[in-house]
Amino acid sequence: xxQLLGSGGGLVQPxxxxxxxxxxxxxxxxxxxxxxxxxxxxxxxxxxxxxxGSGSFTYYADSVKGRLTISRDNSKDTLYLQMxxxxxxxxxxxxCAKDWRDCDSPQCPYYFDSWGQGTLVTVSS
Amino acid sequence: DIQMTQSPSILSASVGDRVTIxxxxxxxxxxxxxxxxxxxxxxPKLLIFKASTLESGVPSRFSASGSGTxxxxxxxxxxxxxxxxxxxxxxxxxxxFGQGTKVEIK
Numbered sequence: 149x150x151q152l153l154g155s156g157g158g159l160v161q162p163x164x165x166x167x168x169x170x171x172x173x174x175x176x177x178x179x180x181x182x183x184x185x186x187x188x189x190x191x192x193x194x195x196x197x198x199x200x201g202s203g204s205f206t207y208y209a210d211s212v213k214g215r216l217t218i219s220r221d222n223s224k225d226t227l228y229l230q231m232x233x234x235x236x237x238x239x240x241x242x243x244c245a246k247d248w249r250d251c252d253s254p255q256c257p258y259y260f261d262s263w264g265q266g267t268l269v270t271v272s273s
Numbered sequence: 274d275i276q277m278t279q280s281p282s283i284l285s286a287s288v289g290d291r292v293t294i295x296x297x298x299x300x301x302x303x304x305x306x307x308x309x310x311x312x313x314x315x316x317p318k319l320l321i322f323k324a325s326t327l328e329s330g331v332p333s334r335f336s337a338s339g340s341g342t343x344x345x346x347x348x349x350x351x352x353x354x355x356x357x358x359x360x361x362x363x364x365x366x367x368x369x370f371g372q373g374t375k376v377e378i379k
Contacts, residue, residue, distance in 0.1 A: 183368075185317075193309075193317065193360055195368035207367060210274070243316055258364045259307035261328070263316035 150174040150262040154244050157267035164234055164271075170227040170244030170264055177225040178202065181247035183257045184218060184229050186240035187266075196242070197229065198257040201250040207257070212238075234271045241266040275299050275363050279371030285379040290351045294374045296344040296361035305365035308337055308346045311373075312357045320359075321346065351376070 156168040168184070183198040197218040198207040206218050217230040227244050245260035276299040286292050296306065304324035309317035319328045321337040324344060334349045348355055356378055361371040 192373045193311075193362075193370040195362075195370065198368075209367070248322070255364075255366070257368050259319065259322045259362060260309075260317075261319050261322075263318075266316055 150246065152244050152246060152262055152264035154242065154264040154267040157242065157269045159270045159272065160234055161273050162235060162271055166231045166234065166269060168229040168231065168242055168244075168267055168269070172225045172227065172244075172246070175246070175262075177220075178222040179250060181249065181251040181256055181258070182218075182220060182227045183245045183247060183260065184216075184227075185243045185245050185260070185263075186238075186269075187243070188237075188240045191240075194240075195257065198247070198251065199227070200253070200256065205251060205253045205256065207251075231269070234269075236271050239269060239271045241268050275302060275366050275369050277361055277363050277369050277371040279361055279374055281374060282372065283375045283377060285377050286351050287379045288351055288353060290379075292348050292351055292376060294346045294359055294361075294376075296339075296346075296371050298342045298344070298363055298365075301341050302363045302365035304340050305363055306337075306339065306344045307362045307364065309360045309362065310355075310357045311360065317360065348376075 153171045184196040199218045219228045244264040246262040278297045306324045308321040311317040337346045358375045
């Protein structure tokens with residue numbers, strides 16, 4: 149059974165940093181692209197970032213480019229999101245999501261067949 | 274960026290009703306569309322991919338169609354478990370979601 153377990157969320161002040169993790173099991177992690185998708189309170193879904201199976205290729209939404217960095221450790225089957233210079237508008241539940249396949253540059257992601265439970269990031273003074 | 278315009282935002286319906294949600298892309302995205310169901314406090318669940326392919330385990334009352342810029346998701350006979358919010362997603366150029374459609378009890 150595929151399992152994705154996000155963690156690392158919390159309350160931070162504007163300008164601070166936070167690192168999210170997503171521990172996975174139940175599939176061959178290195179063979180699949182992974183993404184982060186966020187959802188602001190009461191709002192819709194927003195794709196944030198994706199990474200290829202090898203970690204060689206990364207992709208970002210314009211709204212987060214330069215502030216958020218996606219990475220993965222295939223030896224630990226874990227996905228990460230380093231979040232710097234956080235703003236109030238980054239407040240959201242962050243979901244990690246498994247792609248149905250690995251990515252072919254330049255297109256990534258595809259669609260998401262498994263999701264983590266979400267971790268809440270609150271940016272407020 | 275490709276925009277996905279989803280309608281309606283809210284859909285009030287009764288158990289047994291046939292309901293349809295539409296999504297319009299701002300440019301041709303062929304069949305690079307997925308549909309998800311989300312319940313309050315839960316992660317989204319994949320229903321449909323490649324515009325019309327039903328994900329394994331999803332009830333056959335769900336169907337979808339479309340290509341190019343116009344897409345739709347239909348529930349043939351609404352069940353109590355189907356009251357939720359539905360999102361379309363394009364994956365032709367990176368990814369964008371529609372704004373969501375909340376299906377509520379009439």
